[in-house]
Amino acid sequence: MKNSILSILAIACAMLGSVQTVSAAGDVAKPKQMDWSFSGPFGTYDKAALQRGFLVFKSVCASCHSLDKIAFRNLEALGYEEAQIKTLAAEYTVTDGPNDEGEMFDRPARPSDYFPNPYPNKAAAKYANNGAYPPDLSLMTKARKDGANYVYSLLTGYKDAPEHVHLMNGQYYNPYMAGGVIAMPAPLSDGQVGYEDGTATTVDQYAKDVVHFLNWAAEPELEARKRMGVKVLIFLSIFALVMYGVKRKIWHDVH
Amino acid sequence: MAGGQRQKFDNPVVEWVDSRLPVFTLMQKEYGVFPTPRNFNYFWNFGAIAMFMLVTMIVTGITLAMQYTSSTSMAFDSVERIMRDVNYGWLIRYIHMNGASFFFIAVYIHIFRGMYYGSYKQPRELLWILGVVIFLLMMATAFMGYVLPWGQMSYWGATVITNLFSAVPVVGDDIVTLLWGGFSVDDATLKRFFALHYLLPFVIFAVVFLHVWALHVTGSNNPTGVEPKGKQDTLPFHPYYTMKDTFGLIVFVIIYAAFVFFMPNALGHPDNYIPADPLVTPAHIVPEWYFLPFYAILRAITFDLGIPFTEVVLIEAKLGGVIAMFGAIVLLLIMPWLDTHPVRSARYRPWYKKTLLVFVFGVVVLGYAGSQPADKVYWQTCIGSEAACEATDAHHGAADATGHHDVAEKAPTVLKFDNTMLAQLFTIYYYAFFLVILPLLSRKEQALPIPKSIHEAVLAKSKAKETK
Ligand code: HEM
Numbered sequence: 001m002k003n004s005i006l007s008i009l010a011i012a013c014a015m016l017g018s019v020q021t022v023s024a025a026g027d028v029a030k031p032k033q034m035d036w037s038f039s040g041p042f043g044t045y046d047k048a049a050l051q052r053g054f055l056v057f058k059s060v061c062a063s064c065h066s067l068d069k070i071a072f073r074n075l076e077a078l079g080y081e082e083a084q085i086k087t088l089a090a091e092y093t094v095t096d097g098p099n100d101e102g103e104m105f106d107r108p109a110r111p112s113d114y115f116p117n118p119y120p121n122k123a124a125a126k127y128a129n130n131g132a133y134p135p136d137l138s139l140m141t142k143a144r145k146d147g148a149n150y151v152y153s154l155l156t157g158y159k160d161a162p163e164h165v166h167l168m169n170g171q172y173y174n175p176y177m178a179g180g181v182i183a184m185p186a187p188l189s190d191g192q193v194g195y196e197d198g199t200a201t202t203v204d205q206y207a208k209d210v211v212h213f214l215n216w217a218a219e220p221e222l223e224a225r226k227r228m229g230v231k232v233l234i235f236l237s238i239f240a241l242v243m244y245g246v247k248r249k250i251w252h253d254v255h
Numbered sequence: 256m257a258g259g260q261r262q263k264f265d266n267p268v269v270e271w272v273d274s275r276l277p278v279f280t281l282m283q284k285e286y287g288v289f290p291t292p293r294n295f296n297y298f299w300n301f302g303a304i305a306m307f308m309l310v311t312m313i314v315t316g317i318t319l320a321m322q323y324t325s326s327t328s329m330a331f332d333s334v335e336r337i338m339r340d341v342n343y344g345w346l347i348r349y350i351h352m353n354g355a356s357f358f359f360i361a362v363y364i365h366i367f368r369g370m371y372y373g374s375y376k377q378p379r380e381l382l383w384i385l386g387v388v389i390f391l392l393m394m395a396t397a398f399m400g401y402v403l404p405w406g407q408m409s410y411w412g413a414t415v416i417t418n419l420f421s422a423v424p425v426v427g428d429d430i431v432t433l434l435w436g437g438f439s440v441d442d443a444t445l446k447r448f449f450a451l452h453y454l455l456p457f458v459i460f461a462v463v464f465l466h467v468w469a470l471h472v473t474g475s476n477n478p479t480g481v482e483p484k485g486k487q488d489t490l491p492f493h494p495y496y497t498m499k500d501t502f503g504l505i506v507f508v509i510i511y512a513a514f515v516f517f518m519p520n521a522l523g524h525p526d527n528y529i530p531a532d533p534l535v536t537p538a539h540i541v542p543e544w545y546f547l548p549f550y551a552i553l554r555a556i557t558f559d560l561g562i563p564f565t566e567v568v569l570i571e572a573k574l575g576g577v578i579a580m581f582g583a584i585v586l587l588l589i590m591p592w593l594d595t596h597p598v599r600s601a602r603y604r605p606w607y608k609k610t611l612l613v614f615v616f617g618v619v620v621l622g623y624a625g626s627q628p629a630d631k632v633y634w635q636t637c638i639g640s641e642a643a644c645e646a647t648d649a650h651h652g653a654a655d656a657t658g659h660h661d662v663a664e665k666a667p668t669v670l671k672f673d674n675t676m677l678a679q680l681f682t683i684y685y686y687a688f689f690l691v692i693l694p695l696l697s698r699k700e701q702a703l704p705i706p707k708s709i710h711e712a713v714l715a716k717s718k719a720k721e722t723k
Contacts, residue, residue, distance in 0.1 A: 041517050069335055135529075139335075142520060143528035178538065218528075221338070221345040228346070229516025236509045243502040250494050254293060 029157070029175040031149035034208070038215060039148075041230065044223050045216055047079040052195055053213025054078055056206050059193050061137065064129065064184075066117040069138035070217050073111040077220060078213075085111050092116050130170030132183030141211070141218045148215050150176065155207040158186040285471055290489035291496055292477035294709050298368040299475070299496075300503035301361050307504055308358040309463065313456050315351040316400075323403065325449035327442045330405035331530045349519040355397050356522045357511045359545035362390060370590075370611060373599030374476040380591040382469040387588045389462050394546070396455040399448040401543055406527030411540045413440045413448070419553070422574040439533070479712045480599025481705060488709040539628055547625030548618045552685065553580040554629055555678035579682065586689040594693040598702040606700050614688045617681040624678040631674040639667020 037046045054075065057067070072089040080088070090108040094116055097104035109116065119125035126133050141147030153176045161173035165180060174182045188203045195201055199209075216222070261280050264270040273279040322341050324333040337344035366386070369375055375383035402413045417434045421427040436443030474483065483489045490496070514521065522544060526537050542550050556575035561568040570578070586593070594607075601608040637644035644667050706712035 069339060074339075139528045143525050145525050147525065225345060225349075225516055225519075229512065232512050232516060233509065236505055236512060240502065240505040240509060243498065243505055247498045247502045250498050254490065254495070 028178055028180075029153070031146050031153040031176060032156075034149055034152055036148055036212070036215070038212070038222055041226060043226060046212065048197060048199075049209050049212040050078040050216055051080070052197070052199060053209035053211070053216075055195070056188075056193050056210040057137075057213055060187055060206075061210065062115075063118055064125075064134040064187075066119075066134075066136045067115040067138050067217060068117070068136050069114075071112060071114045072109060074220065077216065082111070089113060130183055132170070134184065137214055137217065139218050141215045143218075147218070148211050151214060152207050152211045154182075155186075155188055155210070156204055285492075286497070287491065287493045289471070289492040290474070290483065290486075291492045292475055292483050292488060292709055293490045293495075294477050294479065294713050295475075295496070295499075296478055297503055298364070298371075299477075300500055300507075301365040301368060303500040304361045304504055304507050305358065305365055306463065307508075308354060308361055309456065309459060312351065312354050312358060313460070315347050315354065316453070316456065318347050319351055320453060323449075325403070325446050327405060327445055327531070330403060330445060334404045346515075349515045353511065353514045353519060353522060355400065355543070356545065357507075357514075358393065359397070361507070362393065363545075366390065366587075367615065369476075371601045371608075372476055372478055373480050373594075373601070375591045376594070376599050377591065378473050379469075379476065382466060382473060383591060384588060385462055385466040385469060387584065389459055389466060390587075391584060392455055392459045392462065396452060396459065397543065397545065399452040399455070401527075402445065402448045403452060404527060405445060405531045407529045407531055407535070407537050408524045408527040408540070410440060410531035410533065411537055412542055413444065415540055416542070417444075419573070419577050422571065422577050424574070476599065477709060478600060478602065479706055479709055480603070481707075481709055481712070484708050484710075541626055544622065544626070547623075548621035549580050549583060549625075551621040551625035551678040552583050552682045553577065554625070555579065555675065555682040557629075557675055583685060586686070590689065590693070593689050593697075595697040596700055596702070598705060600705075603703040603705045604696070604700055605703065607696050610688060610692050610696070614684070617684045617688075621678060621681045621685070624674055624681070627674045629673075629675050633672050633674070633677065635669060635671035637667050637669050643667040 037043060037049070072085055075085055075088065076082070089111050092109040092113075092115075093106050094109045094113050095104055096107050099105055119128065122133060135143075141151060144150045154174060157174050157176045159173055159175060161167050161180075165173055167173060167181065170183055171181050172183070172185055173180060188206045190203055191201050193201065193206060199205060219225075261273065261277055264273055264279060269279055319337065322333065322337045322344065324330060334348070337348055339345075341347075369383060369386065398412075398416060402409045417431055417440060420430045420434065423430060432438070434444070434447075435441065436447055477483075524541060524543075541547070553576040556572055556579050558575070559568045559572050560570040560575055596604065596607070598604055601611060706715065
């Protein structure tokens with residue numbers, strides 16, 4: 001019996017092992033492995049980091065990248081009050097309409113509005129970025145392998161290009177990017193964004209915070225999911241123990 | 256199933272219904288007192304687990320369909336809406352998404368059980384064939400389901416797989432047009448895939464019904480492969496197996512839940528969180544893990560088959576791959592006639608056991624090969640002058656980074672073992688196992704002594720335990 005269970009596990013593991021997908025061509029650097037507060041079965045987001053990360057996103061990344069899936073009202077999860085969100089949203093202008101006269105009009109954004117796109121369309125985004133399209137960041141940490149570590153490594157990994165790599169105008173060297181060449185200039189520099197809580201204003205810290213924020217944007221359900229998961233596993237484990245007892249009792253005189 | 260002599264039920268409501276439509280009698284007969292071999296091990300759990308997974312998939316699938324939109328412009332966003340704005344939408348979606356993987360895990364183990372203990376043999380051939388039909392339907396369902404979120408892998412996976420059908424002689428292109436509903440994978444494709452993805456699980460349900468019906472005609476096989484000979488060999492299904500199955504099921508669900516709650520995307524491909532873009536091809540298009548062994552067989556056929564020493568091509572590589580892939584499943588279908596050895600269980604067939612375990616290993620390796628790029632090199636050596644070899648090496652490194660090609664004047668011989676060869680090697684074993692080993696063992700293999708009855712086997716086992 002034990003043998004068959006072991007072999008089942010062995011087969012299952014072997015299958016999982018085979019799942020590993022390929023990394024992109026060329027020698028891509030393996031992302032630095034960071035210690036995120038949201039990883040692990042009990043992981044949670046750090047609200048202060050989320051707010052700082054949002055600040056970095058809003059003042060740096062948002063000038064090129066969209067964040068389509070996030071509405072201002074969602075920012076409540078970062079610990080902002082309703083009033084704060086109203087003021088925050090009102091900093092942005094969105095186009096609404098048509099009104100009663102059939103005209104489109106601009107108005108300040110409301111909490112129910114989604115984060116505005118920096119460019120009117122994809123062509124404009126490409127045109128402004130040397131032909132490269134800055135992808136939407138709402139799902140970025142899920143859309144790359146080892147996403148959070150990857151984005152962190154990418155943001156902090158810019159280097160001078162080694163000799164054999166020839167960069168064209170508007171290209172930069174980054175060993176973490178597939179192929180080593182990226183069209184995004186290093187977006188972060190020390191002291192670029194002012195923090196009010198006294199946290200260090202370094203590239204490294206900005207990168208950590210903005211990745212924290214982006215991971216939330218990609219998986220806003222993460223905390224609820226893990227909390228529920230712990231409860232479900234505890235329940236199932238007890239259920240399994242009870243069923244094991246029931247099964248043994250019933251089978252007692254058969255063996 | 257007919258009325259006949261029906262035993263009365265004490266509960267008047269039950270009795271009223273049962274005397275008009277004997278569903279309770281049926282349940283009692285098929286799941287209550289149904290005589291079941293007493294010596295099942297936990298491998299016999301996976302049929303019930305597969306059933307649980309099927310129901311789980313149907314329930315979560317219908318719930319998702321209430322919010323999903325099957326147009327190319329909205330599919331991706333509608334899934335994200337489910338993840339973010341629908342109450343517990345993330346839960347339903349992750350259960351469904353990982354459920355497909357765990358359904359396949361259960362069914363792969365279930366099929367392995369059947370192979371190991373010879374459950375496909377007379378008189379259970381039709382039961383087995385119905386199982387393979389379920390397996391095929393599951394693959395079709397899962398493939399179409401994966402297209403629905405309309406991410407990059409959805410789109411490109413659909414493009415690669417539907418294109419395969421163009422290899423079919425004469426009608427190939429028409430089949431592809433029919434699958435697409437147009438001239439490329441597009442809105443019409445997504446819509447028909449959604450309709451079919453909704454339909455097929457119910458077809459599976461119907462075939463499972465036939466599968467279980469057939470099971471209840473022949474009765475279950477068991478680890479000894481010896482048919483039960485009387486009451487001392489069996490137990491009533493309830494409570495013995497209902498309770499044992501529930502215990503096993505919960506252990507399975509614990510592993511499943513760990514994935515759903517703590518690593519919901521571990522079994523998927525990150526590219527599917529990028530919206531589909533017909534203008535950007537992903538670096539490597541890989542199917543879901545449960546298709547990888549078959550994908551490897553498909554890609555293993557890299558050569559045209561023709562008449563030797565002539566230019567005549569009979570089967571092009573692409574068609575060859577498709578035939579090899581579907582052939583791999585046809586072999587499962589006809590397995591009862593390839594293995595005609597009188598002994599069922601691998602326990603008493605040392606050679607069958609060894610070759611079968613190598614077969615399982617081979618399928619796992621094929622799965623690995625399917626996940627890797629075709630030209631990945633595992634081992635290589637260079638025969639020739641040192642300088643010439645170095646030149647090929649340098650050329651290799653530089654080509655990656657800059658795309659320069661400096662061809663050395665006198666090319667040395669490079670021997671290598673790459674991913675395609677790995678896939679070819681184990682594809683050969685896959686086919687040889689069914690077409691050579693099974694028929695050969697059927698005639699030659701000397702089986703170990705088999706127990707006279709299940710009862711005797713169980714007694715021998717508990718005695719061995721006591722003396723220890
Ligand atoms: C939707 C997927 C499936 C479901 C829900 C399902 C369900 C079941 C159930 C409930 C049983 C009885 C319990 C057991 O013996 O484990 C069973 C038996 C069996 N199934 Fe399946 N099955 C599925 C797929 C398959 C497939 C894909 C195959 C083979 C290719 C298969 C082959 C068999 C065989 C041979 C038996 C009889 C086993 C024996 O008595 O030793 N099944 N199935």
